[in-house]
Amino acid sequence: MARAVTTRTKAINTAVAWTIALVIFFPILYTIITSLKTESEAIAGFNLIPSFTIESYIAVQTQNDYFKPFMNSVILALGSTVLALIVAIPAAWAMAFSPTKHTKDILMWMLSTKMMPAVAVLVPIYLIFLRTGLMDTRIGLTVMLMLINLPIVVWMLYTYFREIPGEILEAARMDGASLWNEIVYILTPMAIPGIASTMLLNIILAWNESFWTIQLTTTNAAPLTAFIASFSSPQGLFWAKLSAASTLAIAPILIMGWFSQKQLVRGLTFGAVK
């Protein structure tokens, strides 16, 4: 028998859902509200009605050039994603279609690196960057971001590739397809949705990464995360400007996430139910 959902239960559920959503969204909402306040308003205390001034945004752009860290964020996020896919696609491919008895161990080992706190390897990485001249360079940071997200990228792609039925590949082989044709005409078109959602997730992860981007940059390669952090300075806190900078930093990724949410949700829940 189907469960009877009364109007009252529905109303309560809706109210609860909205409350939870608002609580989760509130920090972002309050950041946006604060960014539209003056500095004195922002420091005065809790207040949900701003004076709708954009002076903080103008200040952020004129005092600290927003465009440069924005471009750095774009380059780091896209660069590390492309690099990660170049490495991860063949890796996941091999593990999904020619697994050995150690494949599971390799996958677990890769994931285990994500369990280690980043600060544990800060000193060696810092020294490597310093001695090899990679400190505060885009190339160094791109490689770094690629490496820290690589385990997740490999895992996601591996799960996707595993979902492609082996019989389809065998059918292609029977139909006379060479390995190359099999990859071009059968595997890649079938894996594109998986590759796309992995790409989107990696862009978001790389965009939001703040530990290494702050530690390994000063001015040249600093992305938006470092840009936000710079507003918490020894001269004091500038809440309104900090909020304006934060809003500007999250806006691009929020917009991208909004438009690609369908793809993302599918990517993250793929394989959960058959």
Added chain:
Amino acid sequence: MGNITLRNVKKSFGNVVIIPDINLDIEDGEFVVFVGPSGCGKSTLLRLIAGLEDTTSGVISIDGRDVTGEAPAKRKLAMVFQSYALYPHMTVAKNIAFPLKMAGEDKATIEKKVGDAARILNLTDYLERRPGQLSGGQRQRVAIGRAIVRQPSAFLFDEPLSNLDAALRGTMRLEISELHHQLKTTMVYVTHDQIEAMTMADKIVVLNAGNIEQVGSPMELYNSPKNLFVAGFIGSPKMNLVAGAPAEKLGAKTIGFRPEHIAISKTDGEWKGTVGVAEHLGSDTFLHVHTDALGTVNVRASGEIQVSHGDTVWLTPDPNRIYRFDAAGLAV
């Protein structure tokens, strides 16, 4: 041409031997069915012929050419899979055209051959659809279409009808048989459904634990099973097999008699029994009769017989249709 020969073919996965040693000849144009219970190695045998699995040892030849080490694509065989294995991102037309494209055929030829295949299989109206928009039967037809366009030397079918419902299975069975008459190409067909085996095959290969138990025409297997396994496997409902005193009386370890070779009477006969279950199908009546002498006996009577649960009946086997087996299970 489509002669397939297997000589001393062995297959093992690690220490597990799936096929110990098989020799088999499949003649050009024959419809050969591999039949056997789950795990008997029939699909593995088909995959060895296809080249999707490597043989551990032995030789597989097609038209006299040793293909043991050759890739599947080079063997000129076409295969239809149980799961259809259609390319989900391609339309029906592109699915059927794929092997031709791989063979480097020109556009006009591809179009003509796809059109011909679609006509044979009643798929003309569905050419622009994707597999996801088709029913199970239509998908299986597309899979067959993809196989026939290449004009292979033999078709391999791996339980192609087991995902379909009973009614559709019957229709598709006929369609595949008709296709065989039309194309006259060798077909090797794997199934665990012995009705499919009996109705479609020119030659049935009965497999058990990786060994060939018997090879023969459906009627040879039905009339002269070589051993207990074949006797019990071929025929529906299954042959009644009885050991002990009734068998010894006939000088055998085990005797067998088919459900349709038993006369049934309400007044007299050789064995007395009580009807446990009576299944009235109209065309036939299936009875499960509990007897003191033989245990439970399956009886198939033609037409409608007015008996029901608890009735007493007398059974008499046709003396000319009693099969006798020795202690090793071989037919005497």
